[in-house]
Amino acid sequence: MNLSRRDFLELAAVLGLTATGGDALAKLAKLKPEEIFQFKPVGTVTLLHICDLHAHLKPLYFREPSTLLSHPSLVGEPGFLCGEAYLEYYGIKKGSIRQYFDTAVDFVELAHKYGKMGGVAHMATLVKQIISERGRDKVLFLDSGDTWQGTAVALFTNAKAVVDVQNALGIDVMVGHWEFTYGKDRVMELIDNHLKAEFISQNVLDSMWEERVFKPYTIKEVGGAKIGIIGNSYPYTPIANPKEFIEGWTFGVRMDTLQELVDELKNDKKVDLVVLLSHDGFSLDIALAKKVKGIDILFSGHTHDPAPKPIFVGNTMIVIAGSHGKYVGRLDLEVKGKKITKYNYKLIPVASNFIKPDPQMETLINNHYKPYEKKLNQVIGKTQTLLYKRDTFYSTFDRVISEAIKEETDAEIVFTPGYRWGTTILPEEEITVDNIYEMTAITYPDVYRFEMKGSQLKMILEDIADNVFNENPLYQQGGDMSRLLGMEYEIKITAPMGKRLRNIYVNGKPFDPNRYYVLAAWGGNLHRAGRNAKKFRPVYDIVIDYVKRKKVVAPPLKSNVKVIDINCGCPKKGGICP
Amino acid sequence: MDRRNFLKTMSIAVSVVAVSPTFSKKAHANPDKFQQALMKITGGKTPTPSDKVQLKAPEIAENGAVVPIKVLVNLPVEQVKAIHVFAKDNPNPYVFSIYFTPQNGRAFISTRIKLAKTTVVHALAELNDGSFLEASQKVKVTIGGCG
Numbered sequence: 001m002n003l004s005r006r007d008f009l010e011l012a013a014v015l016g017l018t019a020t021g022g023d024a025l026a027k028l029a030k031l032k033p034e035e036i037f038q039f040k041p042v043g044t045v046t047l048l049h050i051c052d053l054h055a056h057l058k059p060l061y062f063r064e065p066s067t068l069l070s071h072p073s074l075v076g077e078p079g080f081l082c083g084e085a086y087l088e089y090y091g092i093k094k095g096s097i098r099q100y101f102d103t104a105v106d107f108v109e110l111a112h113k114y115g116k117m118g119g120v121a122h123m124a125t126l127v128k129q130i131i132s133e134r135g136r137d138k139v140l141f142l143d144s145g146d147t148w149q150g151t152a153v154a155l156f157t158n159a160k161a162v163v164d165v166q167n168a169l170g171i172d173v174m175v176g177h178w179e180f181t182y183g184k185d186r187v188m189e190l191i192d193n194h195l196k197a198e199f200i201s202q203n204v205l206d207s208m209w210e211e212r213v214f215k216p217y218t219i220k221e222v223g224g225a226k227i228g229i230i231g232n233s234y235p236y237t238p239i240a241n242p243k244e245f246i247e248g249w250t251f252g253v254r255m256d257t258l259q260e261l262v263d264e265l266k267n268d269k270k271v272d273l274v275v276l277l278s279h280d281g282f283s284l285d286i287a288l289a290k291k292v293k294g295i296d297i298l299f300s301g302h303t304h305d306p307a308p309k310p311i312f313v314g315n316t317m318i319v320i321a322g323s324h325g326k327y328v329g330r331l332d333l334e335v336k337g338k339k340i341t342k343y344n345y346k347l348i349p350v351a352s353n354f355i356k357p358d359p360q361m362e363t364l365i366n367n368h369y370k371p372y373e374k375k376l377n378q379v380i381g382k383t384q385t386l387l388y389k390r391d392t393f394y395s396t397f398d399r400v401i402s403e404a405i406k407e408e409t410d411a412e413i414v415f416t417p418g419y420r421w422g423t424t425i426l427p428e429e430e431i432t433v434d435n436i437y438e439m440t441a442i443t444y445p446d447v448y449r450f451e452m453k454g455s456q457l458k459m460i461l462e463d464i465a466d467n468v469f470n471e472n473p474l475y476q477q478g479g480d481m482s483r484l485l486g487m488e489y490e491i492k493i494t495a496p497m498g499k500r501l502r503n504i505y506v507n508g509k510p511f512d513p514n515r516y517y518v519l520a521a522w523g524g525n526l527h528r529a530g531r532n533a534k535k536f537r538p539v540y541d542i543v544i545d546y547v548k549r550k551k552v553v554a555p556p557l558k559s560n561v562k563v564i565d566i567n568c569g570c571p572k573k574g575g576i577c578p
Numbered sequence: 579m580d581r582r583n584f585l586k587t588m589s590i591a592v593s594v595v596a597v598s599p600t601f602s603k604k605a606h607a608n609p610d611k612f613q614q615a616l617m618k619i620t621g622g623k624t625p626t627p628s629d630k631v632q633l634k635a636p637e638i639a640e641n642g643a644v645v646p647i648k649v650l651v652n653l654p655v656e657q658v659k660a661i662h663v664f665a666k667d668n669p670n671p672y673v674f675s676i677y678f679t680p681q682n683g684r685a686f687i688s689t690r691i692k693l694a695k696t697t698v699v700h701a702l703a704e705l706n707d708g709s710f711l712e713a714s715q716k717v718k719v720t721i722g723g724c725g
Contacts, residue, residue: 210646238640239720250646252636463720466696474637475718497696525721 037126037355042344043334044223046134048127048141050171051279051301052323054150054178054421055162057365059119059352060438061111061424062324064306065390066104067559067569069493070283071471075566076573078307079283079473083570084578090308101326101349102306108386111426118325118350120165121357121365126328126348127169128358138223143171143197144301144321145233145279148190149178150421152376152437153368158186161368163194168364171197173218177234177279177302181443183245200231200277202261207250216261225272225335228265230258232278234302236477242444242525253280253474255292262294272338273297281478282307282320288474289313296340297331303478304390304420308347319345323421326350376434381547383431384554389422389439391569392468393481393491394559397422397439401539402485403555404546409449409536411520412507413457413487418468418480419523431553436543440522445538447522450530455513458501460529461489466497482524484560487511492564502564612664615672616700619662625702625712633701633713642719644690651685651703651711658685660704667697695719 068082069075081089083103092098100110101117131139147166148159159182166174174197179187191199202216217230235253238246258276265271273296278285281302289298290313298318306322310331317340321329327347334342369376387397402414423438425431452460467477489504489511504511519530527533536542547553568577634648651658655678663673678685685703693699696718703711 236638236640239638243641250640252640256634460721466718467720475716477638529721 037129037348039130039330039332039346039348040344041134042332042342044138045225045227045333045335046130046139046223047275047297047299047331047333048130048139049144049299049319049321049329049331050123050142050147050325050327051144051299051321052146052304052421053120053143053162053325054146054323055148055154055159055441056118056151056325056438057120057153057161057165057368059116059122060324061116061426062118062326062422063104063107063386063388063390063424064102065392065569067391067393069392069469069563069566069569069571070476071469071493072566072571072575073471074283074473075571075575078311079286079303079305081305081570085570085572088572088578092308097349097351098308101322101351102308104388104390107424108426111424114351115353117352119352119357120169120325121359121362122352122355123325123328123350124169124358124361125355126350130330131170134223137221140220140222140227141170141172142229142275142277142299143174144277144299145174145176146178146301146323146421147174148176149181149441149443150324150438151441152372152434155437155441155443156372157368158182159190160194161365163190164364164368165361167194167196168361172220173198173200173229173231173277175199175201175231175233175277175279175301177237178241180233180237180246181241183443184247184249200229201233202230202257203232203235203251203254205250207248210250213249216257217265219265219269219271223335225333226270227273227275228269228271229275229277230261230265232258232276232280234279235284240477240479245443253284253288255288258288259292259294262292266294272335273333273340275299278302281473281476282318283473283476284478285318285320286311286313286473289316289318299329306347310343310345317343319347321347376432376437378433379430380433380436380544381431381551381553383425383429384427384552385557386427387423387425387431387553387555389424390420391480391559392418393561393563394483396555396557397425398483399485399555400547400553401439401543402483404543405447405520405522405536405539406485407546408542409447409520410518411449411486412518413520414485415519415521415524415526416483416485417523418464418482420479431547433544436540436547440538440540440543442523445522445540447520447536447539447542448527448530448533449518449520449536450527450533451516452519452526452530453513454511454515454517456529457517457519458504458511458513459498460526461501462498465491465500469493469500470497481561488560488562490562490564494565612666612671615664615670618672619675619702619704620710623708623710625700625710627713628703628711629713631701631703631711631713633699633715635699635715635717637716638718638720639693642693642695645693645717645719646688646690647699647701648688649686649701649703649713653685653703653705655682655685656680657705657707658703659706661685661687662702662704663691664700664702665691665693665697666700668692668694693717693719 201214285300300320304323398416522539632650639645700714
């Protein structure tokens with residue numbers, strides 16, 4: 001930890017110390033960094049939770065969205081909350097480490113102050129501290145999935161690096177989504193031969209006989225309480241990702257069988273608490289908790305929301321722990337007579353600069369990186385503007401990727417998927433090969449060029465918009481709009497399906513529904529709907545070469561999409577702008 | 579293009595253009611075809627929405643060509659004459675009918691149906707007293723696009 005005097009003062013402010021020159025420095029000198037992570041333990045049960053690590057074993061910068069829009073009836077509440085509206089909703093102090101971790105407000109400035117986030121070696125220190133404080137028998141560690149995919153080291157080792165790290169971290173139970181993109185054989189091999197955690201899912205079935213592929217639940221004794229944990233993997237895996245990886249398996253939310261399992265755990269297995277470990281997405285889980293009765297705690301994932309406080313739907317407590325290893329959720333419980341009588345929850349920021357990394361974990365991670373280090377650490381260029389991934393319609397790193405694909409394929413319109421995983425690079429910083437993989441490391445990386453009739457393209461965009469903006473969360477897939485280069489449009493979020501997009505322009509000319517356009521896309525199924533599809537190189541190779549050629553990138557910050565019915569990126573409840 | 583092919587093309591075009599987001603009867607994609615198909619089965623009787631009819635279908639279909647659905651009529655099988663299924667916005671909204679005898683044990687069917695696009699699926703139970711009960715659910719058919 002190399003803190004300047006200014007950092008010391010800032011840290012003093014975080015910790016609520018009086019920042020008066022030598023006095024503060026003296027206090028800080030005595031302070032253990034762990035004290036930022038103070039927590040008042042409760043009862044005998046500690047449930048730790050991570051979600052959407054996306055294979056980020058090392059610390060990174062990751063900026064939360066400055067635009068997170070959906071139907072006005074959903075925005076401004078947990079699930080669709082960002083920026084100033086988020087700070088106001090949770091009562092977060094300006095300039096605090098919480099603001100830095102949870103929002104995009106003053107991101108670059110705060111990044112220079114607080115440094116990188118996450119990193120499993122840093123997380124391991126926190127976890128070990130909690131376990132030594134509580135005792136291993138009182139701690140259960142849950143992982144909501146999207147853990148195995150998202151970085152080069154995960155891709156190159158077919159997820160083995162991440163599984164080893166999960167084992168060392170002590171993950172007890174997990175569910176999945178992007179895990180499945182390694183293909184079902186590899187998934188089964190890792191689960192059967194390497195993963196120490198139990199992989200559970202009640203909603204993954206053999207499509208012919210509708211028999212379950214995984215154990216639907218597991219029962220664990222934690223701190224004297226009998227806890228039944230049911231798993232829900234991502235219900236829309238076969239729609240969001242290529243079907244061939246999971247040929248013969250069927251998914252879905254499956255609320256009816258979920259209800260049966262909740263009842264079975266309560267009535268037949270006589271558990272004290274029923275937990276749902278899910279990768280459904282935060283807003284879908286909020287809707288689910290209104291329909292499925294008897295879940296005590298729901299650990300959500302998929303939509304990457306940081307939520308510092310639990311929300312309650314009836315008697316169901318719902319939490320979600322952000323993404324990219326930025327947080328560990330800690331829930332302490334006192335359980336009496338099959339009821340939670342006391343709880344304390346904290347979404348602990350893994351503030352890497354203030355935590356000493358666990359040496360064993362650091363060695364394990366470094367060993368996995370070693371064979372690829374030379375390739376991945378190679379500096380290929382520099383950025384002048386902030387490169388980031390999140391936001392509903394447009395992001396700067398996606399713009400760089402789209403420009404690279406446009407140069408390679410000479411397409412009129414380039415599609416880049418609206419995934420929520422990736423990385424952030426600060427202005428004037430170097431871009432490495434590793435960074436490009438952080439944005440593109442998937443098992444189906446090929447870029448396709450193809451032709452599609454305007455009317456069909458419009459229909460597909462309307463379809464994607466309905467997956468993002470449907471007012472019923474059960475019909476949403478929990479992602480963002482595909483990013484488009486070469487096309488500008490206006491969107492009315494509240495318009496009915498098929499009528500949201502208007503005033504569409506392609507490279508400055510009015511959109512023609514009867515004309516065929518040349519498109520390029522990656523990371524989806526789009527090319528299958530087009531004609532004359534031609535396969536190009538993997539997206540990461542295209543982008544690496546592009547950045548090498550350009551040396552310096554400076555993508556514009558302005559979005560190509562104009563929203564008609566909401567006037568800001570982070571509205572409060574009802575779509576009102578702060 | 580002969581007249582028959584022309585009409586065929588037209589009917590598909592109509593069903594693709596007019597997408598209805600609401601369940602109101604006014605805003606049907608192809609109200610005539612759906613209402614006509616319904617009329618053929620019900621003879622003009624209005625089905626009563628009922629929780630005695632349980633329709634299980636995915637919220638979002640994994641593959642529109644084979645959408646798994648299950649219909650259970652929670653009444654003694656002796657009271658149930660048939661289950662009829664409609665996909666409102668399919669080019670041909672009538673999907674199937676299945677008739678029961680007491681030997682069936684219970685009024686239940688599990689099968690897969692084809693959906694052309696996002697639509698409401700209607701399951702009607704025709705009872706032996708001549709009345710109709712109904713359950714319906716929207717099933718979204720999408721090509722996907724996010725992860």
